[in-house]
Amino acid sequence: MKWGLIYNFHIKKAVSLARETYDFLSDTGEVFVEESFSKNKKIKGCSHDEINKKADIVITIGGDGTILRALEKVEKPIFAINSGGMGFLTEVEPKYAMSGLKQIIDGNYNVEERAKLKVIVDGKRLPDAANEVTVQTSRIAKIMYLEIFVENELIETLGADGVIIATPTGSTSYALSAGGPILDPSVDAMVIAPLAPFKLSARPWVVPLDKKVGIKLIHKTKESKIVIDGESPQSVTLDSNIEITGSEKKARFVRFGETFYQMFKSKLVR
Numbered sequence: 001m002k003w004g005l006i007y008n009f010h011i012k013k014a015v016s017l018a019r020e021t022y023d024f025l026s027d028t029g030e031v032f033v034e035e036s037f038s039k040n041k042k043i044k045g046c047s048h049d050e051i052n053k054k055a056d057i058v059i060t061i062g063g064d065g066t067i068l069r070a071l072e073k074v075e076k077p078i079f080a081i082n083s084g085g086m087g088f089l090t091e092v093e094p095k096y097a098m099s100g101l102k103q104i105i106d107g108n109y110n111v112e113e114r115a116k117l118k119v120i121v122d123g124k125r126l127p128d129a130a131n132e133v134t135v136q137t138s139r140i141a142k143i144m145y146l147e148i149f150v151e152n153e154l155i156e157t158l159g160a161d162g163v164i165i166a167t168p169t170g171s172t173s174y175a176l177s178a179g180g181p182i183l184d185p186s187v188d189a190m191v192i193a194p195l196a197p198f199k200l201s202a203r204p205w206v207v208p209l210d211k212k213v214g215i216k217l218i219h220k221t222k223e224s225k226i227v228i229d230g231e232s233p234q235s236v237t238l239d240s241n242i243e244i245t246g247s248e249k250k251a252r253f254v255r256f257g258e259t260f261y262q263m264f265k266s267k268l269v270r
Helices: 012-026 035-041 048-054 064-071 094-105 260-267
Strands: 003-007 031-034 057-062 078-082 110-121 124-129 132-137 144-150 153-160 162-166 189-195 205-208 213-217 224-228 231-236 242-255
Touching: 003 012, 003 048, 003 064, 012 031, 012 057, 012 094, 031 035, 031 048, 057 064, 057 094, 064 078, 078 094, 110 132, 110 224, 124 224, 132 144, 144 162, 153 189, 162 213
Parallel strands: 003 031, 003 057, 057 078, 078 242
Antiparallel strands: 110 124, 110 242, 132 162, 132 224, 144 153, 144 213, 162 189, 189 205, 213 242, 224 231
């Protein structure tokens, strides 16, 4: 089996676990590591694109942010080991990392597919979103004005800090904190959640994943950004045409049997 290894090099325990994981996997097959790790081991490093092409399964060590960073390029199944905070998307804690890898080697695992969002701005496709797309003001404490469309039909006009378009996976993240509903990951839908709307009637929407959601900035709005999974903000203007729909690509995770509801109760219900 060929393995990929991506980790959070800012977390000491992730760094040490990445070294342990590399040594363990090297005895079972080829291991393709990202460049930050290769410098420590004096081996050839790979880009995330290369890891995706060469590996059968990609190991991430860190938190949810590490997974989302990997998912920008990786379409192979991800086995996520938590070395961050809550690690809602991760499968195992560090103490179960090696036993989890042994299960994968023995073939005792399932692959779960989750929806991603395709994002097009002015005809250019941006990276897909595994969690959410936000269109938001880049000026603290300043309101922005926008129109929200579904299949070119206007459903809302409002002033707000912005709007979140979330996958079912992302429904338990930023969108949840903005008052959005929790979606089972198997539901083919996305959440439209206004962010601090200045309008009492503004409420979250759940729309089918195959619908096209459009966002249009309107009068008085300045210095706004579109952000995908919390990374790489890009400026948008009154002239920008923003379209979001379900992607043909999927986020894929190695799972051992714990259900979404069990994971939710153990990590988000405190």
